[in-house]
Amino acid sequence: MTTRMNEYKQQIITDFNSRINYDNEFRYRFAKPLIELAQLKPGQRVLDVATGTGIVAIAAAKIVGDAGYVLGVDISTGMLAQAQRKVELEKLQNIELLEADADDLNFDDNSFDVIFCSAAIAYLTDVFTSLCQWYRFLNTGGIVAFSCFAETAHTASILFREKAQIYGITVPNPNATLGNPEKCQYLLQQVGFQNIKVVTQQFGFYLNDAESAWNANANSAYGYQVFQLPPDKLAQLKTEYIAEIHASSTEQGFWHDVNSLFVFARKS
Template sequence: MNNYSIPNHYKQQIADYFNRRTNYDQEGDFHPIVAHHLIQCADIQPGQHILDIATGTGLVAIESAQIVGNSGSVVGVDLSEGMLRRSHSKIAHAGLTNIELKQGDIEIIEFPANSFDRIFCCCGIPYIPNIPTNLRRWHNFLKPGGIIAITGVAETAYILGNILIKIAKNYGLQLQNWNEATATPEKCKHLLQTADFEQIKVTNEQFGDYLSLESAQNLWELILNNPLTQMNFVQHLNSEQLKSAKFQYLAELETLVTKQGIWNDITIFYIVGSKPIGR
C-alpha cells in the first residue's frame, strides 16, 4: 500500500469516518448489489485496465479484476487506510494478483493520460469536493473511447438528511443536500456533459424501505457523526442548539409515521458516459 498524506482536516475526517466503517460491505446486500450493477453498466472486457476511485473495501475492484483477468489490471484508490486494509485481506483471500491499492487523495494523485479503459466511482461522489473539476481530471486518465461509470443519489433519497436540511434553516444554516450534484437524472447527465463525456446514460434503482419510528430515532447519532454533517452543521452549533435540533428531529419523525413506518427513499442513479475517440 502506498502511503499518501491527507492534506486537510476535512479529508482527515473522511478517512477517520471510513476507518470506523470497514464492515460496511457486510451490512446487508445494498453495497454489493450497487457495485455489481455499476460494473454491469460499464461492459468490462478481459485485458482492460481499470481505475476504481473511492475503492473502499474493494467491491468494484475485486469483481472487475476477476473479469479483466491476468492480462488486465485494476488500481484502487482510497483515503482510508482501514478500508484498504480490509480490501487487501479480501484480495488475498480471492487469490488475485492484478490489483494495486493506493492510499491517496484523488484530487491530487496523478496517472498518465489515456491510462485506463474504465473508471468507476461507486457511492463516493458525495464525499468528493470539486466534483466537476475531478471529473475533468478523470476524463484525462481515460483512454479515448473509455467509459466512466459512477453512482449518484436522488434528491428525494435519505429522508433523515432532508430533515436535517430543514432543521438547519432554523439556525440560519443553508445546509446543501448531500446529493445535490446528482439530485435528478438531468443533473447527472449535465455533470458528465460539463466534463466532455458523451453517450451519457442514466438509469436508476430503488433500494428504499420503511423504517420503524424507533430505528429512525436511533439514527440521530449516526447522522451527526457523518463528516459532511460535522462540517456543515455540527461545528456551527453549541451543545444547547444541538439538543434543540435533536428535539426538532424527533418531532419531525413523528409527523412522517404511517401504518407501514417511515418511508426512506433510496434512489440510486447509475451514470455512464464515454470519452470521445480522438480526444
C-alpha cells in the first residue's frame, strides 16, 4: 500500500473514531429509504459494508429475525464499539460485527442475500472492483442497496474545495464517481447487475455554525490535505472560508445541499 493510501486510510480511521456523537435524527432518516428499498425478508443473510454505528445493520437484524443473519463490517473501532453497545442493548443474537477494511473483504461466493452500504461507498478506493466483489458475494437473485450523494451535493464542502484550490491544494470530490443516476446505472450494468433502480431524495439543511463546517471538512479524508499548508496560510484559508459561509448565509443560515441517491440492483 502506498504512503498516500496509508495516509488516506488512517485519516478515515481517525475521523470516524473521533465521532462520539455520530448518531442523530438525520442519520436514522437517511438510513430508512435504503432499508425500505431492499424489502428485506425473514431468514435472509445480510452484509452491511462500512456499518458505522450499525444503524442499517441493526434495523436489518430486526427484520430478518432469528432465522436470518447480519454481518456489519467497518474499519473504525470507535464506530464498532458504539454499534456493539446498541446490539447488546437490543439483545440481538443474529448480528455480528467485524473490524475490516471495506476494500479488502473476502467472503465465499454466494454468501449473502443482501449487501448494504449506507453513505460510505465514496470512501472505497476502487468502486468498480468493490461492486464486482459484492456481485460475487451475493446469491443469484441477491440484492445490493447503497446510498451516495449527488456530485453537486454538500454545498459547504464544494466551497471548501474551491477555497483550498486557490491555495494550491486539490481536494478530491468523493461524489464524482457515482454522482448521478446515469453513473450509478452504468457502473452496475458493467458489473452485471440488473433491475437497477435509483431514487433521489433531498436531505439538505441550513448550517448555522461555520466553525463546525470547517472542522468537518478539514478533518475528513476529503479535506485533511489543507494541513499541507504553512500555519499562517492555513489560518488565512480558514478565515476566508468562514467569511464566505457567513456572506452566503440568509437569516435561516447557509443552505447545505444534500441531494442523495438510493440505489438498488439485483444479481442476475
